[in-house]
Amino acid sequence: xxxxxxxxxxxxxxxxxxxxxxxxxxxxxxxxxxxxxxxxxxxxxxxxxxxxxxxxxxxxxxxxxxxxxxxxxxxxxxxxxxxxxxxxxxxxxxxxxxxxxxxxxxxxxxxxxxx
Amino acid sequence: xxxxxxxxxxxxxxxxxxxxxxxxxxxxxxxxxxxxxxxxxxxxxxxxxxxxxxxxxxxxxxxxxxxxxxxxxxxxxxxxxxxxxxxxxxxxxxxxxxxxxxxxxxxxxxxxxxxx
Numbered sequence: 705x706x707x708x709x710x711x712x713x714x715x716x717x718x719x720x721x722x723x724x725x726x727x728x729x730x731x732x733x734x735x736x737x738x739x740x741x742x743x744x745x746x747x748x749x750x751x752x753x754x755x756x757x758x759x760x761x762x763x764x765x766x767x768x769x770x771x772x773x774x775x776x777x778x779x780x781x782x783x784x785x786x787x788x789x790x791x792x793x794x795x796x797x798x799x800x801x802x803x804x805x806x807x808x809x810x811x812x813x814x815x816x817x818x819x
Numbered sequence: 820x821x822x823x824x825x826x827x828x829x830x831x832x833x834x835x836x837x838x839x840x841x842x843x844x845x846x847x848x849x850x851x852x853x854x855x856x857x858x859x860x861x862x863x864x865x866x867x868x869x870x871x872x873x874x875x876x877x878x879x880x881x882x883x884x885x886x887x888x889x890x891x892x893x894x895x896x897x898x899x900x901x902x903x904x905x906x907x908x909x910x911x912x913x914x915x916x917x918x919x920x921x922x923x924x925x926x927x928x929x930x931x932x933x934x935x
Contacts, residue, residue: 735921746823747864747910749922760921792862801921804852804914805871808923810864 706730708811710795716817719785725814727778727795735801736778737808738770741792753778754801785818792816822846823911823926830931832901839886840896840929842911848872852914853894854923855885859907867909870894901933 708729717723729736738750752760753772767789769781778795792815796808824843832838844853855867870878870885878885886895898905908930912923 737921744927746927747923747925752921754921762922794862794864796864804848804850804916805869806852806914807854807866807869809866810856813862813864815862 708795708797708809710793710811710814712814713812714815714817716819717782717785718819719787721785722781722783724782725780725793725795725816727780727811729776729778729795729797729809729811731797731799731809733797733799733809734775735798735806736772736775737796737798738778738780739794739796739810741794741813743791747794751780752801759801782816785816787818790816790818821926822915822924823913825911825926825929827929828927830929832898832931832933834903834933834935835900837897837899838901838931840898840909840911840931842894842896842926844892844894844911844913846892846913846915848916850916853885853887854912854914855883855894855896856910856912856925857905857907858910858928864910868896898931903933903935906931906933 735754740748751770771779792813794813795811798806798808851872853870857865868880884897908928910928911926
């Protein structure tokens with residue numbers, strides 16, 4: 705496997721379910737990100753981890769809970785979601801994190817539908 | 820205030836022709852990075868090209884080039900010799916200096932359709 709991978713690619717869940725999204729990067733990067741892409745809205749940054757420490761949390765509801773057990777893996781735990789949480793969730797990684805030259809490389813995304 | 824503006828919701832171009840996708844940005848930082856990404860219908864966000872604010876020459880990557888006009892705060896993407904596989908959404912993004920956080924600020928995107 706190369707680059708950034710995400711599983712599952714598609715997920716349908718009810719509002720009372722608990723599920724997790726997984727992201728894995730094979731690039732040796734130090735920073736990992738979760739973004740949300742809703743229809744007709746720009747990508748929104750949700751969480752950032754740098755060297756396994758959460759460094760940014762952009763006012764995301766507590767029903768989204770990130771976890772970064774090591775620098776290669778990132779999870780997004782979901783519980784009691786709302787239909788408006790249906791979106792494409794993109795994971796990204798970058799070499800360093802806090803520099804303007806740092807290129808973020810994205811995974812293929814998980815398309816989430818909340819019923 | 821929006822940091823990245825892409826004014827073209829949709830563009831058409833004929834195969835083998837060149838196309839320019841517009842992007843303007845807003846920042847007061849001296850150090851920043853500008854990025855273009857391609858997103859096909861499959862959803863993956865593919866990095867295309869990067870331009871640093873201190874780079875004096877326009878960035879080029881194969882058929883992609885970035886027309887960087889710093890005084891006008893403009894970073895247009897030029898795709899030469901368009902191919903059918905170039906049909907996708909294209910996003911301009913900016914990363915500001917170290918004290919402005921980790922976020923890539925994305926524009927709303929331009930949908931490009933390449934026709935035979």
